[in-house]
Amino acid sequence: MTTRRFFVAFAIAAILLAGVVSYFAAGSPDGLNRVAEDHGLASAEKEHPTDGSPLADYGTKGVDNGALSGAVAGVLGVGIVLVVAGGLAFVVRRRRPSSA
């Protein structure tokens, strides 16, 4: 598999997971939240400062359809993380003058 084709396949896998498979994710609290509920710690949780942001809680503000709202938020998140982490890696990387 060429490097380019591999990278495209990897990106498509991430987009499908965030955009489609995420719809089927379990809605129950995760391990830490379950422990917090069981031990009466959950009430200590403060309201999140970015609760009102357009992508808060993996939904897209203004998109009423629940599945679509989650899919758009997930795919946007994949794109944002790809750009930020990929950009950081590009800045940090060793430069090899010989390579294209």
Next chain:
Amino acid sequence: MHVPDGFLDAQTSLATGVVAAGAVAVALRGARRELDDRTAPMAGLVAAFVFAAQMLNFPVAVGTSGHLLGGTLAAVLVGPYTAVLCISVVLLVQSLMFADGGVTALGTNVTLMALVGVVVGWLVFRLVQAVLPRTVASVTPAAAIGAFVSVPAAALGFVGLYLVGGTVDLPTGALTVSMLGWHTLIGIGEAVITALTVGAVSAVRPDLVHGARHVLEARELVVRDGIEEQA
């Protein structure tokens, strides 16, 4: 395992913030040795993949779920220093844009998932790899075991921080038992997802798996040429 604001007091959150900043600074220096023109895009893709996989909560019992932490997966694919950066970026984006994981708790979450998760997962991976035959086939099981151990390790990290700066008085024993119990179960899911992902990449492009690099280097150079020419 995203810690929200309010579970830990301000001093502890500040202290973990300092630890997290130090970890990122060290990772920025170390990642330079791991990243080149070919592996830099891989780092972006691995971070994006971890973000996506973290959305996929899987049930571990009635009323409880878990999701991938991704530290071991990232460390095996792109190297431990780069993995710290990848997971930190995921946590930063989740906290600031998706309201997932507190903002004052960002240092705590980076410490637990990007530092403890990556370091423990990577060390266990290397340890298991040293015991198994020096082949590409050993990379996936070693990654799975590293991933499995990394989740209860991060959970124990939370318990430790909670003992220092928890905001509600909780019985230490009960907190430890329930954190370890749930996160051992979640660790099985972590191991499965890590094995599937590392296994898939190893099958098609073992040369892009950081944890397989020294195994490949020990082999004949002809093999690497073969991979390039097949493509």
